[in-house]
Amino acid sequence: MPTPAIPDSVRDLVHLVRHRREPVVVQAVRSTAAAVVSYVVALALSSEPAPLTAPLTALLVVQVTLYATLTTSVRRVNSVVAGVLVAVLFSTLVGLTWWSLGLVILASLAVGHLVRVDEFVPEVAISAMLVLGVARVGATAWDRVLETLIGAVVGFLFNLLLTPPVWTAPAGAAITGLAARMGELLGHMRDGLTGRPGSAAFPQAAERLHEARRLDHDIVQVDAALRQAEDSLRLNPRVKESLLQRVVLRTGLDTLEICAVVLRVACRTLTDLAKARPHGSLYPEHVAAALHALFTHQATAVASFARLVTAQISVNAEQAEEDLARALDAARAARDRVARLLLEEVRDDPAQWQLHGALLAEVDRVLDELGVEKRTERLVEELDRARPRPEGVLARLTRR
Template sequence: MPAVSPPAPVVKLVKRTTEPAATQTLRSTAAAVIAFAVAEWVLPDPHPSPLTAPLTALLVVQVTLYATLTTGIRRVNAVVVGVLIASAFSSLVGLSWWSLGLTIFSALLIGRVVRVNEFVPEVAISAMLVLGVAQVANTAWERVLETLIGAGVGLLFNLLFAPPVWVESAGASIGGLGQRMGSMFRALGDEVSGNHPVGEAAARLHEARRLDHDIVEVDASLRQAEDSLTLNPRVRQGLLYRVVLRTGLDTLEICAVVLRVLTRTLTDLAKARQDESLFPEDVAACLRELFTHMSDAIEGFAELITTSIAESGEEAEDRLADALAHSRRARDRVADLLLEDVQEHPRQWQLHGALLAEVDRILDELDIDKRTERLAEELDRRSAEMHEHHRRLRALSRRLRGAAPSRIRAGD
């Protein structure tokens, strides 16, 4: 009996619950509820509903543990400073349009002084919330306590329940970028035969330019993955994962830039040859073969950098090496044919040279040996930075240990 597949809505729901947005929604809700319950239990009766605690927990809990630790302190600082500003103003003036404006102005100004960075508006928001409440003196300190409770719950929530690692979603983004670039190479291969309209060539150029936007989105996904690997107790080789993905995306970004230049070269050739074929038929056939192999190479490269070493990394590397070898042989045949064509028809010879140079640059960036060298250099650089950081910490520790006996002797 064949297995019954689940309904499409169920599949979509299951997939959606594994996405960062859905996970963050569940985590933030749980942390906010826990913070509210703790504040209700800690604060003395009678007291108003401690909504500042769940608000702070909601703000502190981020998708990654690293983001929680780095932003939590700044958020707490912003809320506490706003509460203190409101307390100071409430003891001097009441609530009016000019006192409200002065409070907001002071809060925004002091927020920049205390360096809460992107949370400067929260200083003013906290000040306004407290300023508009009766019995401000007591409410202010209760709000400070609620803020600390909410921040503590948010931090402990991510420490006890480590956020997920978003390496898989970042890998899917990089893989999607590689597939889009591979599709563009195949499309270029289909368009080099016969007369190529300038409009179609220009459309392909605009498509290559849109890769910049795709790279920005992939970079944001990768940054989230890098944050999720930092300080995460479930990850043992976080540095290696970060370096592999980051250097891989850097290579794809360079290839995207060169691909855009390549489409510009083909557009210029289409403008110069509007009344004739873009290339002779033999050259076009070899170029079609070359772009097909380059498509396989760039997709293989994306697969290689997103494939776990424990899975099929060697197979992905073999496929990439095979695609690169075929690409280089096809490139050499294209170069020979273009040389013969230039000798017979010397027009636009510089565009032929530019086309070959751009192909060479992409193949060089995808080269396995070059990638290995780049990985080694980046790992060495990161290791040197960590060693320098630990060296400074050890030196500071030695100075502190040396200063302690000195103080003891001075006290004697």
């Protein structure tokens, strides 16, 4: 008996329910609700027939994190109030002409920089122009201030009572994706050693170098996702040990960034070696096979390190740490074998000894950065540096 087809509406509903906890979905629902509530409150308190400033303010204030909402609310309210005051001052002196409009915009932008509203500097000029362009300047100005305050308060209460989502999962996925791309690069470096003719060795090595340079763009994207996750952990009552989670993610990205730089240098070394050997393979077959195994273990270690950084519970963390330790042991054993084989190569052909030594040094640097002991030491240092010191807090209070 054939299975009945599932209607599209039911499939869409299942998909929506499955992704209802996605941070993007949660943020969209929260922003919409805050804008509607602020509009209803402004209708009751403001004399304007359509107080759209309140939902606009709430929509901009309800950021993805509580920490960002606190800082954004203050800056946005300051920008609107500053713009209104500039408009009221100019309306008492001059009317609305082309030159007075220019003076209002120039003065508003200058005031915006003076009150340090950062990205809301244009909002000062916008508020001033909107208020200056109406006939009843006084009433409209204070209605606009009231609507801005309503939107800011509603947005703040929404983030205070309905805690924003924690963005650690997208940050962890970004770190895992970066590790996967580094693993692909190591795989391509490994495949370029398997006895290719010298005529194709240099273009392939140059392509690997360009691929390594493209990792910089990936690191920038991961850093943006990580900053968002760090802000979502600050002042979040649902998160325990937020400092530890922030430090774990940040130090993990720092380590992968260092490894990416070292891999780029290793690709440069292989490119120089391919340039120096235009009519032969990079390495003999037995050396290429040993390097093949070494790069394979390195890729496994990078993937295990990413799993260790993004592990959320202790059981997963312990398993990831064991996997990383095994991968590093295998990589170090392969590294020692490669070192012995390269030493023999240098004795037979000492012309490129510096490139062989540089490649070994770059392998050692990656393995050292991924080491469990090195990571524990870095975590302790960063946690100690990030914790506020009592004497530092006392000194700041004394200055204030």
